[in-house]
Amino acid sequence: MKRYAYYLSCINESMTKEVDRSIELWQKDLGIELVKLHEGTCCGGSNLEYVSPKHFALVNGRNIALAEKMGLDLIVSCNTCLMTIRTAKKKLDESPELKREINEILKKEGLEYRGTSEVRHLLWVLVDDVGLDTIREKVKVPLKNYRIAPFYGCHILRPSTVLGHDNPVDPTSLDQLIEALGGQTIPYTHKNRCCGFHTLLVAEQESLNVAAEALQEAIESKADFIVTPCPLCHTSLDGYQAKALKNAGVEHSIPVFHISEMIGLALGYSAKELGIKRHIVC
């Protein structure tokens, strides 16, 4: 059983509780154990870094230091949390001065940021550590009749100087996971595009247009569902779907799954157990 520290994303503790619930169901089946970091705090959601760059470094240096104390890598299941924490890590690793400043403060909690733990997305752990062959072996209900649109989202790909796992122009890790679970990925030009989430409250019309375009392509390609590794993309594409599509004059709808739910289904768990009924579009 390989162990990891698991970062608790704010949205997975409130609106998208089904993510962590479904991971808990199958983690042992795939030989991994995610230890929840209850002391971790909000990463700042790609906003804190310009509100206060130093608080941003402190907060996320601390999040990583908590994992380092346990001697584990920090695993994240929200794209924006991933990008945000990795950005902080890069800044700290490149600036001994900033590292010294936050460590001076972190001492109070008996913590030290050293830069020894990696910050990784759950999807990367599945593809690289668990491995596609193991996943293939564990599948009980192959998703063989499903045409699936892989929506990667931005912050698992860009900026590539911070993320660097997939080629941002032509990512493959999610496609590989889908295929290992027996599903069929469809060619999907929006796979590396934006869901519009981050401006839903600031530039709503623009965000809805962005979301509608991604939904529309999946619908027109006759996909059975969209799958995404990011709960924020899920919220934009599922929660705001009706509004976005109404805006665009499209009458159809399409379900959107989290990767954790798609895995759960293939491993034989029911839609109810996985919390899929909590989606706005079912």
Next chain:
Amino acid sequence: MTVSTDQHKEGKKDVTFRVFRFNPQVDSKPYFDDYTIPVERGVTVLRSLNYIKEHIDGSVSFRAFCQAGICGSCGMRVNGLSQLACTTQVWDVLAKSREPGIIKVEPLRNLPLIKDLIVDMDPLVGKMVHYSNWIDSTMPEAEMGKKEFLISEEEFLRYDKATDCILCASCVSECSILRANKEYVSPAVLLKSYRMSVDSRDSMHEQRLAELVKDHGVWDCTHCYRCQESCVKSIPIMDAIHGLREDAIESRGMKDTSGSKHAEAFMTDIEKKGKLIEATLPIRTNGVVWTMQNLLPMAMKMIMKRRTPPPPPLVKSAKGIKIFRAMFREMTEHVKQDHKSHKK
């Protein structure tokens, strides 16, 4: 339309360029023309287009000048990605082509099309004018020509990278928000605005910022990082956008716009609970009226699905919040000190 070699020598291949064609004066809709030509290793997309124009079809229209990645004229989409034709190697593109041996060449997105691969740059220039993308000197006219402006290395480094922009509009073509609304300021203009705003010789900082915080301005960026990823000069464009936002908050406060209020919520909530309090985020960003008008139907659906975020009192603080808060506040003191010494 083919000029073909008899045999494939090593380092030479027949490549098909599928070129977007549209002449609004003649054509009712756009179409693609295929040109197959022999291409040697080391040849760029621009040289291939020049070859096609010279030897096969003189009517293919594109813009190009320096052929060395300096002038920014030949921005176009090569296999879907906005880049400079003159610095893009045919063999590099071929290696990643979905359809073997075929390279698709299209005009930049998000700007009006003039003909074939040529887009109209006027809307971009118009925005640069609108957002005052130049420096109006702080030096009184009487002193001009008599005195030097000395710029420290530290200051120059703040905008050094931003000055690398050659206005090729690749970032404009890739921008998610511009795709949704052509009125959006656009990444190239935000980059230039940043470059001017951090220049100590500039006197228009406040005026430029006042325009940037309005609708379609700096707060409408959705952080997709497509601009930065496509930049032909590898300029960290998002750093400039973040820089402008930081500047807006510092100069204009956090109650200024929905964007700054939204950003403030993260800072406040993290200090308070270590967690984002999502339930009240729409109200804190846009007020009660907007929230009721815009989000009520969705909120009802979310309640039915038990998907609503918990009300503020029920948001559980992160474990060990007391010591976290003390550390957070200690950093606030550091930041205050930084500001003081910065002002000195």
